Amino acid sequence: MKILLSTFQDASGTMPEIWGKSTAAYGRYYRLLYEAKPVTCAVKGTVFDALPVPAAVVLDLFCLAEFRITQGISGSTVPVLTWMSGGVSTFIRFFGDDTIGGLGEFESRAAAEATLTGVTTSEAGLKILFEGEGKLLKIPGLPAMYDYEFCPQKPATTSPVFKILAASAKFLKEAQGIIAASPYALEEVSIDAAKSFWGNLEKEMYVVGPLLAPSPAFDATVSKSHGEIEIFLDDKLRRFGGKSISFGTAFWPTAPDYVEEVIDALLEKQFPFIFAYASPAATLSDKLVAKVNSSGVGLLSKWAPQPYILSHQATGWFLSHGGNGSIVESLSNAIPLVIWPFNADQPAAAAHLTENLKVSFELIEIRTGESGLKPLYRLGRAPKGTREAVGIEIREVIDACRGPKGVELRKNAEAVQAKLSNAWKEDGIAARDLRAFLDTYSGRD
Helix, strand or coil, X not given: CCCCCCCCCCCCCCHHXXXXXXXXXXXXXXXXXXXXXXXXXXXXXXXXXXXXXXXXXXXXXXXXXXXXXXXXXXXXXXXXXXXXXXXXXXXXXXXXXXXXXXCCCHHHHHHHHHHHHCCCHHHHXXXXXXXXXXXXXXXXXXXXXXXXXHCCCCCCCCCCHHHHHHHHHHHHHHCCEEEEEXXXXXXXXXXXXXXXXXXXXXCEEEEEECCCCCCCCCCCCCCHHHHHHHHHHHHHHHHHCCCCEEEEECCCCCCHHHHHHHHHHHHXXXXXXXXXXXXCCCCCCHHHHHHHHCCCCEEEECCCCHHHHHHCCCEEEEEECCCHHHHHHHHHCCCCEEECCCCCCHHHHHHHHHHHCCCEEEXXXXXXXXXXXXXXXXXXXXXXXXXXXXXXXXXXHHHHHCCHHHHHHHHHHHHHHHHHHHCCCCCCHHHHHHHHHHHXXXXXX
């Protein structure tokens, strides 16, 4: 039996405030579940009958506070596993030791650096993360990379990432196991290394990816923008043929003129595109918006139904930051990518998909900041750091998408799609690992 409910109703406020409400609500609801009492959806008011005491709890890697609450209520009687949704290669980097290219005791290193330099531990941690030491890393499953290559964009000066990673490391040390959403078909070498490393620490890793919606359901009546997207895709399919559309998304870069240069190039090259820019920081000039809207080639949208667009016959490429979820959705539809990496697991994914799997182009000239403008090991050169260089590169990539290299990448994407589709067959690795997890925990007293 499964139940889906919301534990709190008021989602107003900043992200930390919302996270705090979620944490507080978790404690109330987990106590009810542990005491086998009914629970009520905070939004719809639906009352769910009491269920048996949980056999196990699975919490996101970032949920140290919820982990402590769980311990406080059920002690060690209910095992807790951590859920890891991103790329496993970056999981190794952040939480493995230096024998496999990891940061090791990250918080201790930051504290020691803070004592030596007179800065706060958080400031020292951010320096380790964002600046690196110029150390060459050989993480299983990735091309050799300098440590600073994990920060291809100028970071926010108030980034909370150190505190988040330090808390996540504490949770991981105490969790009984790991459930990873990244598919084996994407990260075979990295996953094998991670299973071995954490297995030696008596933490079983279960790999249950890909995780996708059953179908790319789409209702064009939901909003005006949805209807426009459907009309746009169907029109471009008629005018330009199949696999002709480029679909792009943006966090929003620190160099917005680079986005304008990319859009200018797409218009100039008559490469039809949908560009979604949901970030609150997104700013496009009125002139550029008018140019796109009158072009007959591009469509700008604050939000777009990604699974539907990627499954449409007109879509041929995905301009993405390279987050694990987007990669899985794209390659599950045999859509190769053009990757504009920002942070987290994206830089590692961009290198891996471009150099190893050969299903993507990685944009290099869009890098910014001190670390982003340093040389890349595999290229032996640094980005130029100019809009002109961005313009030259994106035009070369567009031409390559339409040429033999694009054909090669699409063929490779189709091969990955086939492997992904096997994961949930009866003997597939995702099905096997899920059964192993259920066999281990569902039969507990």
